[in-house]
Amino acid sequence: MIKLVYCLTRREDVSPEEFYRYWLEEHGPKVRSVAKAIGAARYVQSHTVLPEQNEAIRKTRGLEPPYDGITEVWYDPDAPGGTPEERAAAAKLLLEDESTFIDFSRSRVFMTEEHVIFDYTR
Numbered sequence: 108m109i110k111l112v113y114c115l116t117r118r119e120d121v122s123p124e125e126f127y128r129y130w131l132e133e134h135g136p137k138v139r140s141v142a143k144a145i146g147a148a149r150y151v152q153s154h155t156v157l158p159e160q161n162e163a164i165r166k167t168r169g170l171e172p173p174y175d176g177i178t179e180v181w182y183d184p185d186a187p188g189g190t191p192e193e194r195a196a197a198a199k200l201l202l203e204d205e206s207t208f209i210d211f212s213r214s215r216v217f218m219t220e221e222h223v224i225f226d227y228t229r
Contacts, residue, residue: 113178116213129208141197146188149181
């Protein structure tokens with residue numbers, strides 16, 4: 108599996124409460140609606156919590172402020188996706204929607220391949 112990791116920073120004109128609500132309740136279902144077209148097998152949102160603890164950790168290491176959250180989307184490169192037209196329409200829909208709540212200039216996105224070192228949850 109290939110995984111897209113998208114580190115999100117909210118737009119300054121969007122409150123934290125509205126950012127998390129919109130991302131979960133509005134954007135998430137839109138991603139689900141185009142999952143087949145984009146070839147997505149799994150979609151997870153991780154919302155940043157515990158700001159005081161994050162700040163304490165950040166200060167001890169001289170790090171930049173945290174992202175507001177992370178989206179992870181898993182793709183099976185061998186699984187069929189939608190037609191080129193369906194993929195283009197899905198990409199347009201998601202880009203337009205993301206622009207309403209994500210600050211692209213302060214966010215990052217990249218494709219990864221996981222290498223599990225240990226997994227005690229199984």
